[in-house]
Amino acid sequence: MSAVPDFASPGVDGAADERAARPSPLAALRGLGLGRLLMLGGALLVVGAANAAIGYVIVDGRLEGEWYDLRDLGLAVGRLRTELDAEFDPAVSYWVTAILGAAGILVFIGGVLLLGSWIERRLLARFQIRRGPNRVGPFGLLQPLADAIKLMQKEVLMPRGADRLLYVIPPLAVFIPAVLAWGPVPWAPNMTYLDINVGVLYVIAVSSLGVLALFMAGWASNNHYALLGAMRTVAMMVSYEIPISLALLSVVLMTGTLQLSEIVAWQEEHRLWLGLLLPVALVTFFFSSTAEINRTPNDIAEAESEIVAGYHTEYSGMKAGLFMAVELGNAVVVGALVATLFLGGWSLFGLETWVPPYLVLGAKTGAIYFVLVWLRGTLPRFRLDQLMAFAWKFLIPISIANVAVVAVEASIFARLDVAAIVPLAAFTAINLALAAAVVRFALPASGGPRGAPPALRRPVLTTAVGGLRAAQRMRVSP
């Protein structure tokens, strides 16, 4: 091929044809159908081999606790701190590590947003028998980037009559809690950015902040759809904060600490996930979180088919993009919190010594995020009053009862002087049975006549035509 392409000659097309005719070995592998599986297996092999090498070194004892142990970035930061402390004022090392950590979290969130939106769109496409974005970059991976650039280039319109200041603040204000919520999440034994001893309280406080920005957005837009969305958001947040707090309270009662890293450590120590021990708390927390972050089936605050886009109806360009990014980011935060609080965090029954623990946490977060996307691709939406009734009439009483049960169990656990495994196993069995009983007997069945068998919901089949009289006859004897 010549260096200068000759655009006038058909040779360019010919070259393209030639390329298409001789597929690359990789493409040929993909074409085999099994190719993807092979590629995935190969990638896993590489990662596994790398980790085995690291593990060998660890088992050999040469790496234990060293700053270059990649499985725990906290060690490297600790080393940096001690070295800085030796030469400078302690404030310097504090600021340096704080800024480094914050930058790390921001970079991580940026990556999560870009990758997350790609994953969500691809997954949704698969649920909907479509292909999803596959044009920009390999497998369409650069599509989120292209979208972000497009959004940034768009004109940002402000509706006439909008409150100018309050209109500008929310897209930024809504972003802050989404970032802050990552603070106390423990990534590895020594790798927590904000390892405060009131972590659970902090999470509750920060997650409630978002509603202020959303209400501001709805109010300032001077649009009835936005206002409806804002009112729905507030109603929902106020209602669902309570079950969330009660679910977290039962976790705190059981573990006896508010510190997230301690909660993970408790789960690792007892080799038991709190989600198994406290199934009601897990389900309550997860369901309430979907309401809090506007995900299906509780996305009534931005119900597309009813109120267009809810509180961000009037936002355009990157401002709307920020709202959408935060929505996605919140979903990932919920994934991380559920993984941390209920699914053992970075621990995975010993595997975390072989695989970097932050990858374990990432995998668990991804699994929860997958469930959220799955729900979005599957379920219709509740109505506002149904959702409120579910919170106040069902979730809150059940959560209070659950807290009472857990309080009793926790006090027994603290007083009993036997191996921890015995009471914990008993509690797990009791709580799972209670949860099953709740689902079986107390869950409110909706949809018309309670317990109407499916056969009675099917239409009647007839061959005789008629009018009102025929209808009445059929109603009498279906």
Place this chain on the structure above:
Amino acid sequence: MTGEVATGEVQPGVGEPYILNIGPQHPSTHGVFRLRVAMDGERIVDMDMIVGYLHRSMEKLAEERTYTQNIPFTDRADYLAAMSGNLGLCLAAERLAGVEVPGRATVLRVIFAELQRIASHAMGNGTLVSDAGAWQTPLLYMFRERERILDLFEMTCGARLTTNYMRIGGVAFDPPPEFFPKLESLLDDLPARVDEYADLLVDNEIFLARTRGVGVISAADAINGSLTGPQLRGSGVPWDLRKAEPYCGYDRYDFEIPVGRQGDVYDRFMVRMEEVRQSTRIIRQALAALPGGPHKTEVPLALRPEPGEVYGRVEGPRGEVGFYLVSDGGPAPYRFHLRAPSLINLSLLKKLAVGASLPDAVVTLGSLDIVVGEIDR
């Protein structure tokens, strides 16, 4: 658009109503359809329907075109059920002019009308579930079958949406040979697919919560409000023109009419679901009974029926598609009136919506399965 819009009175103890403008560009109005709603919180206290954004004065245009030239208009009225519109006009004009239709054409008409019914119901039910908040998934599932049906249309008459397939005295083209195996394979798949949708949706607790007991129309109201089609049958009235006034030899086919039990949104959904199954049955029988022979008779291009009038009607996917034609002996109808089921099914909308909450009203509107091209004509 129109002059005054009812705003709703301020009542003591109730908040001041505010106006919400739904449409003409809104995700759940299915086209350029507009509602002005006076709301008190989430509750609708008054409603006004504003249509006409798609008005093309079809009936006036039709007065200056021959009967055959008017067939394309019927495609564009109900663009989701072009075949039914075609069939309605052709039957009415044939009765007016006394044209005989060959047997093969009659059976082909049945096949295409029923295929169109399946495609239209797939669309109607899919958008209904989307209105209930399932983000596009049911719609795209149901598009699978609709896509195959539109492929069949395309291979027969070259068009997918506005088919313009039927002619006075028959149909425009005989289906190509490859049509029949594709139709067979579609018919083989359809019942299983309908079962799959039933598995996914009809027992879904959230879907039940959103549709059971919502938008209930009593049988008496449905009859008095001129509702037809699945909307009428959902209310428990066993009325289907294919049985009541069998055209195109529908009395020869063995099928049943599904009838709802409560008249709510769910029943209308289920009736459409069941009608897809019944349509499959009809197509199978029609395929078995498809005779040979010509697919149309020669009819003068400028048909001049005797002076008189006719009201021809067929059972479209949305209800009774009626054509009222008045002839003065000329080549064009003196008066051409299309009874649009989409418009007339909306007669009860205000009654249903006032007092309901916004999400319920959206789902109810979705269950009435409107096509704006037909409302506005």
Place this chain on the structure above:
Amino acid sequence: MPMGPRQLAGERVAEALNAALPGAVVEVHAEWVVVARERLVEALTWLRDSEELDAAQLSDLCAVDYHAHFEVVYHLQSLDLNHQIVVKTRTASRDDASVPSACSVYQGALLQEREAYDLMGVLFEGHPDLRRLFLWEGYPGHPLRKDFLQVQGHHPGLPSFPFEQPGVQAR
């Protein structure tokens, strides 16, 4: 022959109507009956409620311009007895284009009467909300009238095709 397969003969309807409401029917045709404008609501109510004719549903309503007057056509049907009845009524003249509204008898007339008013300019007295349906308030004229937009030398309708005249080839 253009009569619908399940349509009742006009004479039969007229007979029943005359027995119940003498003087309501002003003209009888093989396919339809013409009801006096003043007694329309009465006649429709009787048809709806009668056991014998049971016209429970207003299937279709439309107006036709006959130059001297407008005719409003009601296609009624009985679902239980499975038959169709065609009832017509006429406005007094072109200028006095009004008929009583059938809304009080059939809710299904609500939008159809608005449509007929919008496009044909027939006033339905007693309609609860008689506004234009498709066109906007203030639109000049009613498009379906035969005298709408009369251009010099152009007559509404399609009198003949060019190729129907001798010497002109059909394309």
